Amino acid sequence: MKSQKSLVTAFSLPKETLNLLNHLQIKFKRSRSEILREMIEHFVQSQKTSTKRVGDEGINDSDANKILKLYYSLLSQTKPKTTIVIVIGIVNKKDKVIIGLRKSPDPNIRDLHWTFPSGKTETLDFEKTLTKTIKDETGLNAKPIRLVHARLIPDSPDKKIRIVALYYHCKLLGGQPKPGGDFKEIKWVPATQVHRHFTTSVADEITTFLGTL
Numbered sequence: 001m002k003s004q005k006s007l008v009t010a011f012s013l014p015k016e017t018l019n020l021l022n023h024l025q026i027k028f029k030r031s032r033s034e035i036l037r038e039m040i041e042h043f044v045q046s047q048k049t050s051t052k053r054v055g056d057e058g059i060n061d062s063d064a065n066k067i068l069k070l071y072y073s074l075l076s077q078t079k080p081k082t083t084i085v086i087v088i089g090i091v092n093k094k095d096k097v098i099i100g101l102r103k104s105p106d107p108n109i110r111d112l113h114w115t116f117p118s119g120k121t122e123t124l125d126f127e128k129t130l131t132k133t134i135k136d137e138t139g140l141n142a143k144p145i146r147l148v149h150a151r152l153i154p155d156s157p158d159k160k161i162r163i164v165a166l167y168y169h170c171k172l173l174g175g176q177p178k179p180g181g182d183f184k185e186i187k188w189v190p191a192t193q194v195h196r197h198f199t200t201s202v203a204d205e206i207t208t209f210l211g212t213l
Contacts, residue, residue, distance in 0.1 A: 082161045084108060086153070087130040088118040090206075091142045091170045092213045097191045098138055099198075100183030108163055109153060114197040116167075117183075130168055138186050139178035142170040149205045167206060 024030070091098045099114050106112040119133035127144040134142045146169045153163035179186045191210040195202050 083164060084161055085121050085126075085164045085166065086118050087121050087126045087133065088116045088165055088167045089130050089134045089142060089144065089170045090116055090148070090167060090210070091134060091138070091140060091172055092191060093172055093188060095191055095213055096188040097194065097210065097213070098140065098177070098186060098188055099194065100137055100179060100187075101185040102182050103184045104182075108161065109200060111199045113199050115200070118165075119181075126166055127168070130170070133181070134170065135175070137179070137181035137183045138175075139180060140175040141173040142175075143173055144168040144170050148209050149203060151203055151205075167209075169209070 097116070099116055101114050102112060117130075117134045117137045119129060119137075121129040123129065126147075130144050131142065134140055147166060148169050149167040151165055153165050177186055177188075189197060191213040194210055195207065
């Protein structure tokens, strides 16, 4: 009988995170993979149930958030589908948010016309990529302050790829609104009226979050 080859995927964790994992393994008598999965699930669930107004507390650098990023970086290695990670910025000015009209259809998301500033990231520096994308597409200077939701996009016509969308609430710092990049038009709209402009599905968690702005 021929032996089957197994694909083993490994990655390095920051020392402080590794120490925490070792402590949790001993305390709860769980394997490292079980702890990782539970932390990821806890992080995602906490975002779904949180409806608090977001302040200027800065990027959430909790261990769960770090591990979530590492988890996304491994998806393309552990699954047969190609994984694309898109960072999306929710930039608000009081109770209004900036959205843009695309110049041409998105090749990966069906019927995407009006949308939040967004772009594909090739690195794990999600916040840096998003800051540049917002500037390029809207002319605005903004700082990501919190990851508010993460999900798989269900509207892709290509079944061979998986699109992971990371939604960040961003603080407006300044700049002059001007469409650029993939946008031919931009405008401020009431946060609670975004669904009237979008032709793609809006996650319930995002709708709930927009209601807190």
